[in-house]
Amino acid sequence: MAQAVKGSCKITNWSKYNLALVNRGDITFWFSDEVLRKWEHDNASGKVGRPFEFSDTAIECLLVLRELFRLPYRQTAGLANALVKLMQMDLKIPDYTSLAKRAAKLKIDLAPTRSQGKIEVVVDSTGLKVFGDGEWKARKFGPSKRRTWRKLHLAINPETQEIVAEVLTENSGHDADQVCPLLERIPQPIEHFYGDSAYDKWKVYGPLAQRGAQPIIPPQHNAKIKQHANSLAPPLPRDEAIRGIRHLGRRSWKKEIGYRRRSLGETAMFRLKTIFGSALKNRDFKNQQAEARLRCKILNHLTQRGLPEFEWN
Numbered sequence: 001m002a003q004a005v006k007g008s009c010k011i012t013n014w015s016k017y018n019l020a021l022v023n024r025g026d027i028t029f030w031f032s033d034e035v036l037r038k039w040e041h042d043n044a045s046g047k048v049g050r051p052f053e054f055s056d057t058a059i060e061c062l063l064v065l066r067e068l069f070r071l072p073y074r075q076t077a078g079l080a081n082a083l084v085k086l087m088q089m090d091l092k093i094p095d096y097t098s099l100a101k102r103a104a105k106l107k108i109d110l111a112p113t114r115s116q117g118k119i120e121v122v123v124d125s126t127g128l129k130v131f132g133d134g135e136w137k138a139r140k141f142g143p144s145k146r147r148t149w150r151k152l153h154l155a156i157n158p159e160t161q162e163i164v165a166e167v168l169t170e171n172s173g174h175d176a177d178q179v180c181p182l183l184e185r186i187p188q189p190i191e192h193f194y195g196d197s198a199y200d201k202w203k204v205y206g207p208l209a210q211r212g213a214q215p216i217i218p219p220q221h222n223a224k225i226k227q228h229a230n231s232l233a234p235p236l237p238r239d240e241a242i243r244g245i246r247h248l249g250r251r252s253w254k255k256e257i258g259y260r261r262r263s264l265g266e267t268a269m270f271r272l273k274t275i276f277g278s279a280l281k282n283r284d285f286k287n288q289q290a291e292a293r294l295r296c297k298i299l300n301h302l303t304q305r306g307l308p309e310f311e312w313n
Contacts, residue, residue: 008309019304059102087165104286108293112162118191124265125153129279158264163296168289176201194262
């Protein structure tokens with residue numbers, strides 16, 4: 001019996017993609033003339049107390065450099081001072097304590113590509129370590145009691161592979177509980193919502209129905225039909241999925257509905273951890289939220305610079 005041969009893929013835009021990878025390290029892309037023009041705070045909001053000296057744009061620019069090069073706050077200030085000196089500019093740089101305090105209150109826009117019409121959304125979560133034993137020691141001697149981590153919940157547009165919403169929670173936060181916060185951060189109408197069996201909860205299907213989104217969620221193996229065929233009400237999407245699995249089998253059903261599109265969420269998380277690492281540098285939770293959101297924004301910028309295009313053989 002002949003064995004099936006796995007297909008292979010070839011990158012068709014290698015020169016363009018290679019240039020995009022090189023440009024990711026271009027300092028002028030992040031430390032641009034536009035940023036320098038908006039460096040000082042205008043203090044137009046009538047803030048009580050001592051006015052701000054540096055704008056949110058300046059703080060975010062330095063925090064971007066911190067994330068890109070995985071630097072502590074002090075070394076970030078040192079890098080910025082060196083850049084200003086090389087550029088021969090008379091520009092004051094905030095100290096490390098100002099960076100940390102302003103980061104906790106910074107409002108960061110993920111800046112995804114604005115899509116016309118409905119979009120598809122892939123949701124998933126991953127863990128980010130705060131402190132504790134590394135993976136090797138945890139596997140060899142067991143996890144330490146002081147090992148602490150956070151859960152990063154992402155909503156990804158599979159068409160552009162950009163992150164359209166994110167939520168950082170404690171490690172006890174269940175995936176299904178974060179669907180509503182994620183949906184609230186997505187202004188566009190949603191056509192399809194892809195998630196794994198962890199999202200097979202009625203508290204997920206309700207908000208999706210209100211948004212008019214079609215759930216692509218495999219029911220759990222012990223799932224039962226809630227609304228039978230003799231009911232006058234329209235069939236529930238979850239019941240239709242159970243019937244489809246019974247008729248086709250779980251693997252064939254996933255292939256027919258395009259469930260494999262959900263793997264793009266895991267791809268985005270792999271890219272996020274490859275670029276920024278699998279741990280958070282901050283200890284304060286608000287700073288951790290800003291750090292995670294800023295990483296997502298940077299990843300969106302890198303994605304917009306260029307992605308590989310494949311040709312399957």
